[in-house]
Amino acid sequence: MAQMRAILVKNGAGPIENLFLGEAPRPKPSAKEVLIKVKAFGLNRADILQREGRYPLPPGVSQILGIEFSGHVAELGSDVTQWKVNDEVFGLASGGTYAEFVSVPQSHIMPKPPQLSWVQAAAIPENWLTAFQALVVIGNLKAGEDVLVHTGASGVGVSANQLSRFIGAKTVLTTASTQEKLDFLLNMPKGGLSVTHAVNYKMQDFAEEVKKATNGKGVDVLIDFVGQSHWTKNIASLAVDGRMILLGCLSGAEVSNFNLALLLYKRLRIEGSTLRARSLEYQANLINRFKNEVLPALVDGRLKTYIHKVYPWTAIQEAHREMEADRNIGKIIAEVV
Template sequence: MSRAAALTTLSLRRAATSYRAPLAKASLTSTSTTTTTIPSVSAAAVSRLRTSHHHLFSTSATSYNKMKAVIIKDGKGPADSLYIGEIDTPSPGKNELLVKNKTFGLNRMDILQREGKYAVPPQAGPTLGVEFAGTVVQVGEGTSLYKVGDEVFGLVYGGAYAEYVVAHEDMTLPKPKELSWEEAAGVPENWLTAFQALFIEGNLKKGDNVLIHAGASGVGVAAIQLALHVGGANQVFATAGSDEKIKFIKEEVGRGSDKVHATNYKTQDFETEIKKVTDGVDLIVDFVGKDYFTRNLKLLRRDGYLIYLAFLSGPVLDGPTNIGPLLAKRLTVRGSTLRSRDLAYQSNLLHRFKDEALQKVKDGELKVFIHEVFPWTEVVKAHKEMEANKNSGKIVFEIPQ
């Protein structure tokens, strides 16, 4: 059984326990001898107004107003440029929470940001990470939804690769007891991105056929399940780059359903394989870009939607391209990112997900598939794992408490 499959057989109802697989000793150690001064996230607030407070909590950082965080040497670079150092501990502003992190997720955007290839929103700050799970240790003025000691998970514009993170109360949810800390950190970015692509941008309707590229990625795994179990899709097709991932999609994510189909794009043509089953699809969610553009247009039915979440193969098409199907089939092509959305949009999305899908996650109908849990001291190793496209499901970090 694969590592991902073994992990995913664990029940969602299991109490908060660690999935940590046997790992080598920490390859990245805390840099206690180097103090790196990075402007506090609170100073970068554009839409996140903050107020300075005297901290009334203890931290494991080396000084009272400092905390440990993952830092990128020289501001950008390869995975080996990551190390743990010290930065200022942020303070919660109006309607914000200071959360002591237990776990946080790894996303493809973290790699792009580390490389200097991702335009972060102005309120993000320099520290990586957009999703977290932890315990509230301080609340800002006007906060009414949470109190100190509450267990929460949620989204931030940045700063989750740290011992403490500031989050707006409208972008957090109570951590369900049915989810482990690792699972909770694996929900926000992937599942909200997938929900947004399918239901808000892609107009998914019951009975539609859907194609999800990068089906074994964190977003892909979420999208396949949401399309089936929330959207009522008729058939769900997915692509992935290895036979192991194809098996994972069919047997683990799809649970053997005859509605789930997966194609190894390295050995098969997904357009040909899909047309053996149906005449086309109504919605495509794509991370790849130029390499799939023409085939995507051919596969879409009349009034279909093509939603781009990334351009991993590049955004510039190779040579002349027939875009006639856009008119002939009245197709809609959209690009969307979640991180660039304002607080109101993200909050509405989060609470719609809570109302329409979270209960199914708690019940186990929708599963959070964890590829591996790394101690955050192995952040370099984890980034390299994702860069090599080895993950099936979510990569999560844990911070020793």
């Protein structure tokens, strides 16, 4: 079997020091898949969990880290008709993008616009699809509504904040942990869509700030990755008929001593969501809708990609340290060199 270079994890799981550049079998595309020669890939929190052995993978999914990429089409499955070899593309994978080659369904890639670099294209799929899914598909955000986005300087957070403004939200509040991040979000460089309010959740009560910003109403849509530590204040922050989309549990997953009556009185809808575990059909439909509704704005500059730092994949340990330290504002990208 043909081999390729890939970022592997010594002993299958472990700390950052277990990451190394080695060799793995080169994937072979099935009938409806395309093989991509990877140019760049994005780093995500899920990569840390998988590296540590805390992210269970469904059967058949590559054990190699990584879920988004940009690159060239290198080989076509027998039933693929909409792509040709050497097409420049970017897209989403169930795993395996920390590698020279990754095999993905033909429905999970998009043409790379010439206006976007390989790095910019690799920064789009996971962040923007997750934000689009949460705000639009699940949250049903409408123009004139109010929004709260937690972890606002993360890759998904930056995307969700901009997308909220793009849709026409009246008030967009976001939380972050440092003044540098808050300043960035309030004054997005390069013409990005800035938030209307930014809150240091370590020093301020974000629920109180929400009440001030919305004249006591609360937000209609709330995007949370944090979980336990934010739960009570999240409920307090929501307006009547508010929708909270839970995308992670960074602070923990167990909540105690909570008054369920608040859910009734406010008629709240709380929905947990993932993207990686969704069906291929769901992901394909989401990608197609995103391509039509949001991607044109990323191409013409109405929406912006923000890259925190680009690493050669030979420095993957350093890239993971940067992500774990939570220093990034925007996306961390690795280039295959």
